[in-house]
Structures are given as structure tokens and as C-alpha cells.
Amino acid sequence: MNYQELAQDILKLVGGDANIKSAWHCATRLRFLLKDEKKAQTDKIEALDGVITVVQAGGQYQIVIGNNVAQVYDALVEQDSRLGENDATKSEEQAPKGKLTFKSAFDAFIAFISGSFTPFLGAMAGAGILKGLLSLFVALHWMTPTTGAYQIWFAAADGIFYFLPIILAFTAAKQLKVNQYVTVSIAMALVYPTMVALTTKNTAINFFGIPVVPTTYTSTVIPILLVVFVQKYLEPLFNKFWHESVRNILTPLCVLMILVPLTFIVVGPISSAISGGLAGIFMALYKNARIFSGLIMGAFWEVFVIFGVHWAFVPLAMNNLSKFGFDTLMPLLLPAVLSQAGAALGVFLRTKDEKMKGLAGSNTITAIFGITEPTIYGITLKMKKPFYCAMAAGGIGGAIVAASGVHANAVGLVSVLSIPTFISNGIWLSIIGDIVSFVLGTILTVFWGGVNSQKEAAVETSAAETSNVSEVETTEVDYNSATQIASPLTGEVVPLKDIKDEVFSSGAMGQGVAIEPTVGEVVAPADATVQMVFPTGHAIGLVTDDGAEILIHIGMDTVQLDGKGFETLVKKDDHVTSGQLLVKFDIETIKQANLEVTTPIIITNTKNYHEVDVVANGNVQQKDKLLELK
Template sequence: MDYKALAENILNDVGGKDNIDTAWHCATRLRFKLKNEKLADTQKIENLDGVVTVVKSAGQYQVVIGNAVAKVFDPLAEMADLENTDSQNDDKKIETKDNLLNRFISFISSVFTPFLGAMAGAGILKGLLALFVALGWLTTKSGAYQIWYAAGDGFFYFLPILLAFTAAKKLKVNQFVAVALATTLVYPTLVAITASSQTMNFFNIPVVPTTYTSSVVPILLAVWVMSVIEPILDKIFPESIRNIFTPLFLLIIMAPLTLIVVGPLGASIGAILSSGVSAIYNFAPALAGALLGAFWQVFVIFGVHWTFVPVMMNNISRLGYDPLLPILSVAVISQAGAALGVFLKSKDTKMKSLAGSSVATALLGITEPTIYGVTLKLKRPFILASIAGAIGGAIAGGGQAHASSFTLPSLLALPTYLGKGFISVIIGLVVAFVLGTVLTYLFGFSKLENNNTTTAEPVQKDGVQQLITPVTGTIIPLKNVKDEVFASEAMGQGVAIVPNDNTIKSPVAGTVSAVYPTGHAIGIISQLGAEVLIHIGIDTVELNGQFFKTLVQQNQKVSVGDSLVEFDREAISEAGFDTTVMLIITNTPNYNVVVTENTLATADEQILTLTSRQEENVPVYKGEVQHV
């Protein structure tokens, strides 16, 4: 895979670097804040080799890549000068257009995404240490345990510092001043005073003793307040002294303000969130497990899953555990099971390959390629996986399983679930995976999909592929079409038909490779690899879908004669557009194309014959379509 070329194509298709407000990436997606989403060619991006799909959610334009997302982002960032774009202070306009929820989700995802992998690794390390102690392999007083525990727990202990850095970057304020503010909250002397329940005074104003190590909400709230104050100070101080005096007065103002007001307020908000989640969970843990198990991946699709991260982190900080993470692992594993069901059932080579690789990535906690590439694309497997997740989640929730540390929901997180309810998590995971696999294998494919995978036209011998008439009418040479691009065969060789019918049918068995939103064109890849384009009318894209009805979906299997598009040729003509239908072989260099000598296109008539150029004794195309 040429990641640099893919990055360049994506950059061009999102409207170029001038259309990018900000961009970053998570574990599987390129995430853009575009100035004008209408300039992005979503269909073209989705058709790029290496792109799973495009998602528009939470005010973001998200290009799902998979595990190789960092390899695509790095050259894209270099080409688009994203570091310069990201550091601008005057590009907040687009965020003000989003609603409050979208802005909040965007903020949370931007804050946690940069260190999500490191946080997951630290959480797993803490879980493994608990497992090693339980097995008697280590003791808590051994040097190895203490060093590794410091590496794992230190990340969470000083979490406010990491959050300050990423939050300040997102809010475009001085990151190092924000970090200095966070270090104030976790400064050893102040932590010791808080631990002893002593009350400090700031010029006779009492400072409520509050613990901020491992906390989330207080520092995020403090950096937000800082983002309000910093621009005011920048306006007060001349540019010559601003670099020193703005940080100075920020610390003078923000340190006591955070410890006296903002910090305790944030801690109270966190406590309310944790208490609310605990109250719902304790009222009906099995029901809570079923609901989260069923809908967690729906939350992922819409991007709202980020709103749960501060809650789960706060639960661990305040309670010492979180009841949600084990249930979420069940929801993740159910998608892996559904992907395995697709792998076992599907007879489509590409889908089988994608589903097989998706099983492994989902088991490790990365579900986006599984969802967008397999289960959601086929619809039924996603629904069945959600059912399996609900049942497995009810089991895990009913057993009141807890996570002792935050990490990505996956099989790797199992050590963090040791303790109360651990057996229920194991049972829930097994049930979700097996049920997801079995349900998908038995019920995940409609009869049409099964037929499309088993009754397609057999591959013909000697590299010869025959295409039938896509629509009845009058056949004309492609060079006579009133469109220079098609007439010059720049798109490839083929034939044109002036239609007398309103239904386009598949001229060949294969897979729908492109469905244009306007309905005026369909792409198909035949079993022999011929790339077939059916273009209905000239300049009909300007109709924006009016008078067209698409009957198939992208990646759907089609057989010869299956209906693809219905169109109203009379209405199109009255609107002033030519209705000529073009049948084009876009990868013409791979074939010798022979066009029928008939002038009338009747139903089921052979209209094109393709012979692979790799076959011996085949004349090479030299500029003219051959007529028989």
C-alpha cells in the first residue's frame, strides 16, 4: 500500500488543505473539521483503495482507514501543513457553528485520543500485575512489582498533567502554563496536606481539601476557564512583554482560582456523574448491561461514546473501579463473533478476507473496520451482534463485574476485571462471541444475498467475458456520443444506446463497485475483473438525482439481468438532457473489446465481448473499436 499516495488522494478529495480547519487521527480514523463539507467528494474517498468508509458525525468528517491510519496521517499532515493550521488562533469560527453536544464530543475525543494507546497499555500493565500477584508470581513488596506498578499507575496518578497538555492544545491556549497548573494540583506538598485533611487559607479564604491525582473533570474545567482568561491578558499586555507576563498572571490567577473554586466544582461534577451512573447500575445491573451491550457500537458510530470516557475515568479515580468497561468488552467481542460468522458464511472473496482480518482487530478492541467494513455494511450481522451483545452484557452486568483500571475494552483488558464478577465477564464474553457467530451464520444473510453469492454467472473459459444489453434501444458508436470525454474514449472503450425503456439492468455478473448519489451512473466489477461503467444520459448529474431511482447498493452482488436503476427518460428529455446510455469498460487496456454489429439493442442480447489481453493470438487494440 502506497500510504503517501493515499494521503494525497484524500487531501485532494476533502477539498485540499485550504478546506481543512483542523485534523487529527484516532486508532482507526482520520478526523477532519472541514470549513465546507460540500467541497469533499465522499463517494470518491470511499472508493479509494485503503479507505473503509466515510462517517459524518459529531461535527467531524471522519475517514475510516483501520490500523494503518497513522501511516496515512503522517504524510497527509506534512502535505497539508497541519501543524501550522492547528496552531492558528483565529480558526475557531467553524466550531461555533456546531451545536453544544457536538462541540463537547469533539473536545473530549481530541483530549483523550493522543494518549489513548499509552493509557490502554498502562491499564493492562496494572491488570497483569494484579494477576501475577494473585498467581503468586510476584509480591507487592518485590522490586519488579514496584517498578512496573510505578510505570502503570504513574500514568493515571499524573493524568491531570497529560489532560492539561492535550486540552490546552485543543482550546489553543499555552500548553505549558496549563501543565504548570496541573502540576500544582498534584504537587506532593499539597497532596500531603489534602491527605491529612488539613485546611489551607489563601488570604483568609479557605481552600477545601480535595484530591486531584487521577482526576479528569477538574483540570479540564480549569483549562477551559484559562482559555477565557488568557485572551484577555493578551490584550492587556503589549506584545514585547506578553510572552512573560501573560503566563505569570495566568498562574497567579488560575492557581488559587482552581484550588478554591474550579477544582472543587469539577470534583463535585465528577462525583455527581459517578453517583448517577452507580445509581442506575445498582438499580438494575443486568438491564444496564443489556442496554450498553446492545447500543455501545451504535454510540461508536455516532461518536458519542467519547462522552463516557470521563465518566469511566472518574469512576476509577473516585470509586477505585468502573462497572461499565467489562460490559463494553462484551459489546466489542460480539462484533468479532459476527465478523467470524460472515467469514464462515460469505462466498465473496473480498468480504471473506475483510471479515477474517476484522475478527482479530475486534478481539483487540478496534471495531471500526469490523463495523464499517463488514457488519454494518451487511446490516443484519450488525443487528445480530447487538442482540448477542445485549445478552452477554446482561450476564456481565448481572454479575456486577468491575474494572480496576481503564483500558480499551477487549480481550487484553481481562486482567483488569479480576475480582468480583470476573466469572460473569468470562461467561458474557463467550456467550456474546459464540452467539454473534452462530446468529450471523444462520440469519445474517438474506435470500437475495445468498443467491447473489451462489448463482452468479460462472467465469467463462479462455479469459472471455460477454456483456448483454443494459437497456433496450438503438445502438450507436461511442464516438457519436455528444460528450467529448466519452466520444474520445478517454474513459475507456464501449458502446452507447439511445434507450426506449426506463430500466437499466446488469449486463454482467459481478459486484457493484460504485453507486453515485445522483443515480445517474453505476459501476460494476465483473468476475473476470472488467470494470464496467453504466452512465445514464449526458450531464444528467446536474439533475441531482431527480428522475432517477437506484435499486442496488455499493458492494452488492448482482447477476446478469438484475435491475440496477429506474429512470424517467421522458422527463429527463423534457428537462433538456440527452438520455443516451453509455456502457464503458474503464480498464480497457486489460481487454480487447468487440462491439456487436447490430443496431438494435434487444433484451438479453450480447452487446460486448471482452477478451483478456494476456491470452495468446489476440489482436491488440490500436485505437478503434472493432465491430463484428
């Protein structure tokens, strides 16, 4: 996949720079707030190679990419750096405003919650899993809470939850475009040790005679979100009042002096009442309709994900954790995730389409570890019946998990790795429910998923259309043939896994090899067309005449040189022959800038090949045989 080209196409088809208010990404999707979604050419975007589907929900225009979303987003930011700031193209006053409706208000709320939690969801999920593992270690008597190792790891696991208002202040303030550092200062005041101690001791204080109700703010969500909302209206008033020469100092001063006491006196008690009410309602529903709750959440959670409204449940789960010390919602969601993985496995076992088999096999694994969007949009929802099978399996598994009464002691990405966070009474019945959802999703899809029905229908139609043809020419594929890629550099071969850039070493961009060059010249590794040339000259993309997509990235972080030491000899769309000189670069210039000169040669469309074999080692010369693609 050529990320630069895909990003360029997406930027154009969503209506261009002028139509984008803000953009960010989650684990699998590019998320846009567009000024006018009607300007986006959805059909053309969905047809792009590398795009799974488009979802318009929660006030967001969501382009589902899959595991490569970060690379596509980075390419998008390279073309429009403003997007990396997650800011509006124009001020909000210039953005079009429509009549406020319940739908628009709800969409805005979902967008706000999504944008606030997405940036640190990975860190929170990792910390939650660590917290669960510590509970598991204690339960198995491998550790005790008094050991130094436990206490250090627990600090690593619990820190993000304890100081959640601080990190949430930063991301929420960014969403509402207020001074992030002022909001963080307010959040720090809420969890300041002296104030926490007063709450712990239930000590009453007052602010100029106004009583302050002791309230706990550590690990909370709702108070700081309300604070940001109030700051949104308070901060502009002071910005207008103070002259620009003193505004940067006096506006934060006034906001802190007013909003911190206001939070302790008014916002805190209000948010506490809201939190208590939400927690009470949820627990009442859970206690009185537990099985039904599990059935609904297990069956329809992925539907909520499709429409983007699942973010509304995140504050609820966090609130449960803050109020009760545990959450009963998260365990109900794992059957929904695992049922999709099971349905993907069912497709893998049943399909006769080799391409679909490969896609379903890989997505079974990613779904088990909590990334379900590629599975849903690329497989189950696309084929319809497997999605329904997964819903049925998830509902049954969710009902079993609900019956177990298990709860979570941390909140994060729901996956099989979440199970240690569910350690409590009923854990074994809960695991049985999870297994049932996975196995049942597989079985239902194998027997009733209609996996090959579309393909068989297509074959029958094709047979009917060609029934009058006396002879049909067929092309025999030689699976023993291989595409040869020569070395574009002279130097020492370095295994891809050993280079320092994780994007390349992890294989996220594709398989290949790296070379530590001794000569500052890059030549064409095969007859090819130049697909992409960076203006800085540090990277070049080629498509060989055999269809292999090759990225040659000279050095690590060499984009920082802004073209210094690089000379590009070809341009986009040029056709080059094997051995033709493409780029000259000065090795010493790169080294003097304290940058790595190690150069990855990546096959970016690796998924089109069964194997990418490195056939050279040690020192190689330009034009020596380097890779074989089979």
C-alpha cells in the same frame, strides 16, 4: 496501498487545505474538523482504494482507514505540515461561526474530549493492561506487592493514571489553543506533593483569608478540563493587556497567579461536586437497573462508536475510577466488542467470497484485540444482518456481565487484553458473558446473518441476463503462476524483520525484503509505471505491468537529507522497463549523516497475494531474481 496518493486524494476531496481547521488520527480513523462539511465529496472519498467508509458525527468528519491510518496521516502531514500541528488553517476569529445550538455545543464537546484523550489512549491502554496483569499475578500468588519487581511495574502501570491531569492538560490545552505549558504548570500545582499531603491529612489552609477546601486532584479528569476552559477566556485578556515585548513572560505569570488559586478555591470544589454527582447518578442507575444497563451498553456500544459519541463516556469511566477506585462501565463494553469479532468469524465461516473470507478472518483477530471499526464498516454494517446479530449477542453478553457485578481497576482500550483489569468478585461469570457474546455472535451470523444472500442474488441476476447466450467464454486462472520481481540493487539481502524502522520491519506497509547496497544505483525490478517519486529522491513507488505495487525506500530517515546525494532519473507516470536506471544515490553521503543505508523493497499491495516469497539470500546483483508473488 500508495499512502501518498491516497493522502493527496483525501486532501483534495475534503475541500483542500482551506477547508481544514484541524486534523488528527486515532487507531483507525482520520479525524477532521472541517469549516464546511458540505464541501467534502463524501461519495468520492468512500470510493477511494484504502478508505473503508466516512462517518460524520460528533462535529467531526471521520475517514475510516483501518490499520494503515498512521501511514496515511503521515503522508497527509508530509503534504501539509500544518496539519501535524493539529492547528487551524486560520485563527478562530476567521473561522465561520453559526448559531449556537444544543447539537453544535454537544458536537464541540465530543470533538474536545476525543481530541484530548486520543493522543495518549494507546499509552493509557498499555498501562491499564499492565495494571490488570499485576492484579492477576497477585491473585495467582506469583507476586506480592512488597517485591521490588511489583513496585517498579506498578509505578509504570499507575504513573499515567496518577498524573493524568498533567498529560490531559497538555492535550486539552492543544485542543482549545491555549499555552500548553502554562496549563501543564497548573496541573503540576494540583498534584504537587505538598498539596497532596495537605489533602491526605485533611489539613485546612487559606489563601489570604479565603478558605481552601482540601480536594484530591490526582487521577482526576474534570478539574483540569474546567481549568483549560477558564484559561481559554482568561489568557487572551492578558495577551491584549500586555505589550508584545513582555507578553510571553507576563501573561503566563498572571495566568498562574490567578488561575492556580482560583482552581483550589472555586474550580476544585465545583468539579468535585460535578464528579460526585455524575458518579452518584451512574452508581444509582447501575445498582437499580444493572441488567438493563448491561443489555443497553452491550447492544448499542458499537452504535455509539459509529456516531462518535462514545467519547462522552470516557470522562465518566475515568471519574468513576477516581471517585471509587474502580469502574463498572468498562466491563459492560467488552461483550459489544467480542460480539463484532464473533460476527466477523461467522461471516468467515459462511461466505463463499474468497476476498470477503480473507477480510473477515483478519478482522476477527483485530476485533478481539479491540479495533472494531474495520470489522464494522468493512463487514458487519456493510452486510447489515451480521451487525444486528452482533447487537443481539452483545446485549445478552452485556446483561450477563452486568449480573456478575465485576468492575475494572483501570481504563483503556476495551479488548480481550482488558480482562486482567476486571479481576474482582464475579470475574468468572463476567468471562462467561464475554464468551457467550462471541460465540452467540458467530452462531447468529452463520445461521441468520444472510451472508451469501446478496452474492446469490447477484448470481441469479447474472444467470438470467445470460440465459440466452449459447456459449460463455471463461478465463481459467493459473494459480501456479507467480509474478517475478528482480533486485533493484546490488548488495546484501537483509530480512525485513531485521531492519531498524518498525514501520517496515513490522510488515505494516506490506511484505518484502531489504538490501544493504554496495552500489548507489536503483534500477526497475520489472516493467512498470512510476506511480510516485519523492521530491527528495529517497523513495520511489512503482506499479508493475502485472499489478504489483512496489515501494523502494533508499535508507532510513534519508528524507532528512532533503535530496542531498540523490539524483532522480524518472518522473511520475513514466513507463520503465526492467533494469532501467531510476535513481542514483551517494552511499557515503548517507553514512556521513549517520543514517542507515539499508533499503526496503516493499510490496504495498501484499493483501492481493497469497504469498510474498524472498527467493534470494546473501549477495545479489541488479536484475537477479529477488521476490516471487503468488
